[in-house]
Every structure is written in C-alpha cells, then in structure tokens.
C-alpha cells in the first residue's frame with residue numbers, strides 16, 4: 001500500500017527571493033531576520049555607496065549635468081556616502097549610473113518601470129519583490145513583437161559575472177511580472193544584471209518553461225523553511241551578518 005505523504009504544516013507563509021536566499025545561506029539568520037526581528041545596531045556605511053547608486057538609478061530621468069550632480073549630492077548626503085568611501089571609489093560608479101541611463105533608457109522613458117513591486121502566489125505561499133528596472137517590450141498593432149523589453153537588476157559589488165542565484169532571481173521576477181501582465185512571455189524579454197562598478201550588463205535568456213520550473217523549485221524551498229530547525233551555518237558569510245557577535249549569535253566563535 002502506498003503511504004500518503006503527510007501534508008506540510010504551513011507556519012511561515014510569505015517569502016521573497018532575498019528571504020529564501022538568506023535561508024539557504026544560514027537558516028538561523030533567516031529566523032532572526034524574519035521572525036524574531038531583534039533590534040541590532042547595523043553599520044550601514046559599507047552599503048551606503050550601493051544604496052546611493054540605486055537611488056540615482058531610480059530617480060534620474062534625464063536632464064542637465066547640474067541636475068544630475070544635484071541628485072547625486074542628495075543621495076550622497078542622505079546615505080552619508082563620503083563618511084566611508086573615497087572619491088576614487090565613488091566617481092567611476094557615478095559615471096556608470098549616468099552612462100547606463102544614456103545607453104539603455106534614453107528615448108524609452110514611456111516604457112520604463114523602476115522599482116516595480118509585484119505580489120504572487122506560489123502554491124500555498126505568497127511571494128513579493130521589487131524589480132529594479134523593466135523596459136516594456138514593444139508590439140505593433142497586430143501584437144507582433146517589434147523590440148524586446150528588458151528585465152534588469154542592479155548589483156553594486158562583486159564580480160561582473162552572472163551567478164546561478166542571480167539567474168534564479170531574474171526568473172522569479174519574470175514569474176512575478178507575468179502575474180501582472182499575463183500576455184507577456186519570457187521570449188519578449190532580455191534579462192540581465194547590470195554591474196554598476198564595471199559598467200557591464202551581463203545578459204541571459206530563459207523560456208517560459210524555465211520560469212514555471214523555477215516556481216516549483218521556489219515552492220520546494222519554502223517547504224524546507226516550514227520543516228527547518230533554524231540551525232546556524234557559520235562560515236565566511238558571518239562577516240556580513242548583522243547578528244554576528246551579538247547576544248543572538250556568535251558566528252564561527254560560539255556554540256549558540
């Protein structure tokens with residue numbers, strides 16, 4: 001007799017791509033970050049340049065050099081960039097933000113969505129996310145594709161190399177987009193990660209079957225969270241963890 005699988009008890013029902021990514025790196029960090037939510041002092045200075053660049057990419061809609069410099073200054077002040085970073089780190093990044101706009105967005109403003117939020121159901125779970133940039137595909141009056149759109153995420157650190165988790169992120173985002181624009185297909189888009197530091201847009205392609213398979217995979221990962229005991233996975237990532245060395249976790253140095 002075939003035994004029926006016991007249904008999974010759903011204790012946690014909302015997941016983002018980044019949440020699942022945290023869980024896969026360290027289940028304990030996921031539990032702290034998304035369930036316990038303790039208040040910890042986070043030194044944001046290292047991330048300030050990336051955050052300011054994201055702000056520039058979000059708000060720059062074209063204009064004069066003076067207006068661009070003004071926006072840059074606002075973002076730098078808001079995120080206290082110069083407290084941590086040197087001008088030689090900052091200037092190339094800023095130039096690249098502007099160059100990206102000139103190369104990809106100029107003249108397409110009416111088709112551009114920045115920081116586009118989506119919500120979708122993944123099996124019994126809810127998932128949401130925010131996409132850095134969508135450029136809508138262009139169709140003629142008969143619905144024939146004239147020009148592919150773009151789905152792009154920005155990265156400010158690391159190497160200009162498309163890793164498996166970045167591909168997964170783009171696939172999940174396309175699934176989110178399809179819930180809002182059901183007639184759009186993966187074949188209507190170019191997918192890419194823009195590495196601001198290197199001024200490099202690294203592209204990839206997917207089919208709709210890839211997207212569907214990714215959703216099934218994402219649901220499996222959400223299932224794993226339900227059954228987890230949230231043990232720590234101490235390693236190199238502890239260096240970037242906000243709970244390392246706090247009362248909540250001693251990272252590689254403790255048995256907690």
Ligand code: SF4
Nearest residue numbers: 026232238241249251
């Ligand atoms: S310090 Fe390391 S082991 Fe502890 S929660 Fe953070 S990543 Fe996990």
